[in-house]
Amino acid sequence: MARRAAAGLLRRLVPLAASDTQPRRGMYPAQYGATNRYFSIFYWIQGQQHPLYGCRTNVETDDSQQSAQMNFKVQKRSFSSSAAHIQRNPTYSVLNSDDVSYFKSILGESGVVQDEDRVAVANVDWMGKYKGASQLLLLPKSSNEVSKILSYCNSRRLAVVPQGGNTGLVGGSVPVYDEVNGILTCEAGCVLENLSSFVENKGFIMPLDLGAKGSCHIGGNISTNAGGLRFIRYGSLHGNVLGLEVVLADGTVLDMLTTLRKDNTGYDLKHLFIGSEGSLGVVTKIAILTPAKLPSTNVAFLSCNDYISCQKLLLAARRSLGEILSAFEFMDRHCINLAMKYLEGVHNPLPVSPYNFYVLIETTGSDESYDKAKLEAFLLRSMEDGLVTDGVIAQDISQASNFWRIREGISEASVKVGAVYKYDLSIPVEKLYDIVEETRSRVGDMGDVLGYGHLGDGNLHLNIVSTKYSDEMLAQIEPFVYEWTSKQRGSISAEHGLGLMKAEKIHYSKSSEAVQLMASIKKLFDPNSILNPYKVRRYV
Amino acid sequence: MARRAAAGLLRRLVPLAASDTQPRRGMYPAQYGATNRYFSIFYWIQGQQHPLYGCRTNVETDDSQQSAQMNFKVQKRSFSSSAAHIQRNPTYSVLNSDDVSYFKSILGESGVVQDEDRVAVANVDWMGKYKGASQLLLLPKSSNEVSKILSYCNSRRLAVVPQGGNTGLVGGSVPVYDEVNGILTCEAGCVLENLSSFVENKGFIMPLDLGAKGSCHIGGNISTNAGGLRFIRYGSLHGNVLGLEVVLADGTVLDMLTTLRKDNTGYDLKHLFIGSEGSLGVVTKIAILTPAKLPSTNVAFLSCNDYISCQKLLLAARRSLGEILSAFEFMDRHCINLAMKYLEGVHNPLPVSPYNFYVLIETTGSDESYDKAKLEAFLLRSMEDGLVTDGVIAQDISQASNFWRIREGISEASVKVGAVYKYDLSIPVEKLYDIVEETRSRVGDMGDVLGYGHLGDGNLHLNIVSTKYSDEMLAQIEPFVYEWTSKQRGSISAEHGLGLMKAEKIHYSKSSEAVQLMASIKKLFDPNSILNPYKVRRYV
């Protein structure tokens, strides 16, 4: 039996017909619309001021104030935990024309955007879920300008929202590269993809890679502690970021921009800013480790009959592929069916249907033929052991892209159904799929439940899709998902942060002592709470 | 020419005569004396109270108070930056018999050590450089006991020094291992080497390894942010530690003991405790990532004519050995000469003298013959390119141990000369050897200057050895070494922390804004400054 399966696999190792229109992995410009911009999913609410930076700053105006005085509900298009009814904090000042003049004196006319259309673009998130009503956008070009803006806003108590994700001013920031030590130093406004190309030209890679790379800023990545596709291999930004420059709420420029791999002098403060979602300071510069670029990449697409096989396969891959394993992604049958239905030009490389789970394994190493032989041997053994039922190894870049496109396209496909309830959970691998099944039985035929994600990191993306939003459905999902995750000591946000959507849900993942300490730290760094108000402030 | 050199290398690839008495890498129990214990080098001063935990707690008594009222000079055996003239802080209380009774009520008689001999052992550091005068040692067995002790000391304003490095109570702590996710959870008092054996039995390794592993505690490693020999491959503890449980100064048990790889809910507070040298809280439990153990290790020992060749070799090794490179250590001729003179049973595998630099390269991978072939090919190329003048690859474990013994024995050998002035610096690789040469010319024939270290991490160990201590010599070294390092934006402590020795030197590596923020954080976490007083408190 196993032998036969192995033979089946071997047959499949010959090249498939190359699919011609596959986009490169991680490159779906069309998806981002004409402006090729991206805003973090959770951060925009109607009637709230949305100030500053990444390369833009929104400061509240009288107009937004009018509406901000009311109670606002996050727009109904927000399909999960609604961060409803945010009351404007009356201690914040209201922006006036003197403020605008002051900003112009620092940034010039071009750095202060009041034009309604341009501001409107900044007022909505990438998914169109959250919408802001700010009328002012500031575009500082240097740490010094950021410092002046913050110092002013702090003294005036004008609330500020740092923002990345726009390529506007990036041309101005010149990355510096240290090839001997493999360290990149750059400004926060650099777009991740540009940095990737920059270091790849020198034979290195960025330690992180994600679908949004074409528009997200490295400053935004740091502030959200982005994980992404290289996490299993190169680990977290806490391990890879060497230094930061951050402007604090009072305008102090905090220079922690070391490019040293090791530095044990005093507390390592930079870690507080990694993942703090712009609530403790504005990241302006970054020094980051870049691993050597390895020439050989292989991608396999496999099927498994059950979830336990996926788990065992992960363990076996860790042991057998060891130092060359660079991705281990999984998706269930529901994901594949959806991807095939909604993604253009994508095909399932395996015969459809009978399999319940699919796994994408990538290896990256320095020896093409050796790596491939190793991957093949591993797959054969896995088939013999009954872990894998079928599988193919990509024979060229276009096949590899197709495999990745399936995995990365699930999110895109699910949006096309109509309504998506999205959860990004960390759960111990053994239990990770239980929640998918339980949710499926709760939801019944109200919707389709998808389970996929970075299995190698214990990171599940749980998406519930339906043709339209319904309170009845939401009641089946929340607080169930949060409570279930909490019971397993999981995290209700593996990658995406708390933002607005989950600001009040922190207690599901963090102890009250920890939350209290966070509040004290927030108060220490930003006593007037001018940075990213309502989000962080609601839990700390 | 290059061809001839390459032929020379190849000849040397045949097995050398196995040396029979080589200890295993990192295993020199004799070195630690009969008690097999280790205290951090920088932490003990005469007349200072030395309280608590790791698994022991020293609380100040009336006796120590007598002396603590005076001004103390660190003993003269402290051969570098003397942390002299520490004035006892009069706001601390003096330990009385009620306190001792209270501690006994929590810990029982056996948990409260007043016996002079046992306390004396805890009152001196491993190097015998710093000496304390505490009369009380507490041995808590659980987080709950630590919490009670700290809460009491905080309310009484009794100063406390957390301490690891003693195997006393370790038997009590049972590590828990999650094989699917490769995550170890254990108590802070576990000895690193025991944890290593524990996970190696399951096919994994600890992400850190250091010479002191036979006696240092994982809690001590976390608190000093230890680097060590696997750093180049597995990176910093900030990337590998997943969760911590910490008892704060007021006794609050802060549960951050997640075992998740990814968790972006709120600020990642655990990083504040990694490397904070016990000044913000007592680490009681740890969850840490453990990489898969790979079966094949190869070690090469090479010589280079000049430092620029060492640098180029590092760059070439990063590119060619890529994912299997696991150590890149260098040492200069002075180190080798000293090691040959003072270390028993160690021999130089290369013909002596003409070479100025020696490099040890280790690879770790999953395929013995492939890895070795790869290393050989790399060395051949390096000889052809003129980077390497001679070299050998270990043919068995005993040869590999000999190579490592040379590198790891330098510190031991240097102590035997008489006086050692030790500096542990992070400096950009290009400049790293300049300071050795400059120091050498400053010191002249007053002493021998050794340069060695983890070149792959930009970490230089600069040791100046002499037969006896002299102020004249010190004046040539300090503040020169600190100023020079600071000018290169280096770190005056790559691995060892600031401790007492360098508490007042923090400004050489950190901006005043950062130091001020550290002070605020210290105040927030430990308002009565009962944890590790005089050390951290002197810079924050």
Ligand SMILES: Cc1cc2nc3c(=O)[nH]c(=O)nc-3n(C[C@H](O)[C@H](O)[C@H](O)COP(=O)(O)OP(=O)(O)OC[C@H]3O[C@@H](n4cnc5c(N)ncnc54)[C@H](O)[C@@H]3O)c2cc1C
């Ligand atoms: C298609 C797609 C794929 C994605 N894939 C992944 C993935 O695989 N893994 C993952 O972890 N995430 C993923 N994300 C979400 C991820 O968090 C973001 O892509 C990215 O890290 C945010 O960068 P940005 O510049 O767009 O930040 P923004 O959206 O502009 O801001 C995000 C947050 O950071 C703050 N911020 C931004 N810049 C700064 C700054 N300079 N200083 C201080 N605060 C700042 C903002 O105030 C906000 O709170 C994905 C998103 C999309 C749309």
Ligand SMILES: Cc1cc2nc3c(=O)[nH]c(=O)nc-3n(C[C@H](O)[C@H](O)[C@H](O)COP(=O)(O)OP(=O)(O)OC[C@H]3O[C@@H](n4cnc5c(N)ncnc54)[C@H](O)[C@@H]3O)c2cc1C
């Ligand atoms: C032979 C030798 C080789 C070494 N090699 C290296 C090396 O390669 N790399 C490197 O980085 N270092 C090295 N070191 C130094 C290194 O810092 C220590 O070996 C180790 O990390 C300290 O552990 P310990 O348990 O002995 O801590 P201790 O010496 O007991 O304490 C060190 C510090 O941590 C605090 N502390 C201890 N336990 C706790 C706790 N549970 N909670 C809070 N605070 C605590 C103490 O108060 C003190 O400030 C070496 C030392 C020796 C003697």
